Amino acid sequence: MPGAPAPAGATSDDITPAAVRQQSIALVDDDRNILTTVSIGLQAEGFATRLYTDGEAALKALLDNPPDLAIFDIKMPRMDGLHLLQSLREQSSLPVIFLTSKDEEPDEALGLAMGADDYITKPFSQRLLIARIRAILRRSELAKTTNEGSARENLPEPVLRGRLSLDPARHQVTWDGEPVSLTVTEFLILEALALRPGVVKSRNQLMDAAYSEDVYVDDRTIDSHIKRLRRKFRAVDPEFTAIDTLYGAGYSFTDG
Structure with a gap:
């Protein structure tokens, strides 16, 4: 299994480089313990992870080098998850899952209305998170089907x-x-x-x-x-x- 995530002071890192392309997940949360725990769990499932503790820095990175999916916490300083999603949706349809607390239901509904693909309520199980991620990625891959080569006739x-x-x-x-x-x-x-x-x-x-x-x-x-x-x-x-x-x-x- 890849090593633990980068030191907490880092704004972002490609944690699991590999010779073959891995699906990548961006995690945006100011709680470094959650970043570390979720990142290790995702790496164990074969995903590459990128970690961001700041919404403003995450936005630029998500637009410049989009991952396959992003997971946002809602409550963050400077730029919270809702504002991050709003800014992202102006330029990108990147799949996004929100992590929310039980007392954040209005924010959760607003996030879905703004274009989030799913939400998960804290505390959550890694099994549930992985299932939701894989479901969205399957849909995303189907949507990216191209008409190259022999696949043309099956479109x-x-x-x-x-x-x-x-x-x-x-x-x-x-x-x-x-x-x-x-x-x-x-x-x-x-x-x-x-x-x-x-x-x-x-x-x-x-x-x-x-x-x-x-x-x-x-x-x-x-x-x-x-x-x-x-x-x-x-x-x-x-x-x-x-x-x-x-x-x-x-x-x-x-x-x-």
Whole structure:
């Protein structure tokens, strides 16, 4: 197993260099004990880790050299996790998991509305954290499928629904020809709705589409992602109404 994380004074480090590419996880938390514990656990599962104790320094590094996934604490000095996510989402759809305390539920809901892919409440088990990470990374890898070489013929076809164009192979979405940047989770929820226009999908069905079987999320997680989807499309088209709510039943996508 790789050695322990770098000394606490370091702002960031690539902890586990390797000859072959490892999936990398960035950890941003001002609690160095949590950084050390989580980093060692991730390394034991084969991940490379980068550690940041400061949100401002983390933001620059995440944009300059993106990892495969990032984990943010919410409560941090200078730039907290919410502001870090907000700044990151202006330029990147990097998958993000929030670590929250039980008394931070409003922040947790806000984080999901701002574009976090998942959250985990402290105290948490390493097994749960690893399961959530692997689930999001699996979805992210599927979204990054390219049309190179022999894989071309196996690519899913673009989904065209009225003014919506959704290309699963390239993780690209446009509305009226204007690009809309979505996180992996948002993309999968939209895809599930757009594949069956007019059909009401329950929150449980959307959870199944966006999350693996070993990950549980509650209703408000889906609601937060839907709110953010609408907000992103309305930034392109203020009259966007293609995602309908049927109260008590779920959501549907309307062609047109």
